[in-house]
Amino acid sequence: MRGNLFAVAVDLVILTVRGAALHVLLVRRGVPPFEGALALPGGFVLPREDLIDAATRELATETGVAVEGHHLEQLASYADPGRDPRGRVLTVGHLAFVPELPLPTADTDAAANAWYPAADVGELAFDHERILADGVERARAKLEYTTLAASFCPPEFTVAQLRGIYEAAWGTPLDPRNFQRKVTSTPGFLVPTARTVSGGRGRPAQLFRRGPATMLHPPMLRGDP
């Protein structure tokens, strides 16, 4: 067909919210090239595998959790001729949103994996800084006009937890009272459960699940004000 063949990989920008900041899952590379450097988790696509399946497999490997209910989408492809010293490698970046969860202590192929603040990762292997930047930008954009913030929460969550996601993602405190009304009055965003959370300091909060809606009209954040 042609002499110019590519190896094809998938790399994952796996984001979560810890404390008040976006964090990304990075692995320490154990083999050349870029041995010892931090990198996005990823790997080559298998002979009969589709891209989303390869990404799903990597996500399960790295987080130790099934993809059940996690959000995973394709981000963009990167194929700069010089991006990999081994030769011509195209990588398809993917973006995943997961709740804060304990990581498996690496019986994976990677030497170590851990959460790092997405805003301050230092130097990464290959062009992974660029892929990460694109992933963070896309994540922020999608939070504005979709209901995906709930993908960062566990299966059942409070309105305050959800608000923390938005506040972490774009660093602005939000009015808890107006936020409450906004999300509870958006049809299909939240499905109330009968249960409440106990043990907190104030009045117990009601627990919700993700609703069927995916798009927000109007968006969550407005212009500059």
Next chain:
Amino acid sequence: MRGNLFAVAVDLVILTVRGAALHVLLVRRGVPPFEGALALPGGFVLPREDLIDAATRELATETGVAVEGHHLEQLASYADPGRDPRGRVLTVGHLAFVPELPLPTADTDAAANAWYPAADVGELAFDHERILADGVERARAKLEYTTLAASFCPPEFTVAQLRGIYEAAWGTPLDPRNFQRKVTSTPGFLVPTARTVSGGRGRPAQLFRRGPATMLHPPMLRGDP
């Protein structure tokens, strides 16, 4: 590195607005596979070429016009193992917005190229129906919250022309008077020129160029109402 190598192609969803509907540029295939079928224009990525360069080259080939001022962005990658009967081919879909322009009468590699209504293209080669659908969906979404509608217009255009883009893209008539104020009062959307268009039936309209702004806050279209 690995035995599972891919051929890598780029395919283009080139959109324009003709009359009152979105149209897409399609080519009639002159060689197998899918000989005689309609397909998106595209081709293989060259050995030292980056993806955007390959897409830019194809866009210039098909439209006969330099990419000056045209909008071109990566859409998504497609690599289903069965998508090409010749073997493992990954294609990186791209999305282009161009003004209505005369097509070169094919001294290109394709047998013929022409505009087709994007909503009614019939069967396409490979998985190009899917790629087209993704492109149209992305185009509609981006028109809502960016200034890209102006990319469908010639270098100088009237507010009514711009309104026609929006009306064609989502099939809703818009109030000319409120539309006028909305776009002219959005900073950086339109740059007025001294010139006006003559020969129309009513009062001559002022001509504008694209401004530096790219994002719209708030978006152009609101929810269902």
Next chain:
DNA sequence: CCAAAAGTGTTTATAATACACCCATGC
């Protein structure tokens, strides 16, 4: 009872719609 967080009601500012109206041209 007090502190703290959840959740509701109400006022106020802001922005979007609807539409009356004037402007500048061709015929």
Next chain:
DNA sequence: GCATGGGTGTATTATAAACACTTTTGG
């Protein structure tokens, strides 16, 4: 003049931000 589309002003309506207030828990 009059039809036609370009462009502006303004009243009405919807929405979001600000914040006082009530609810329900733990200590």
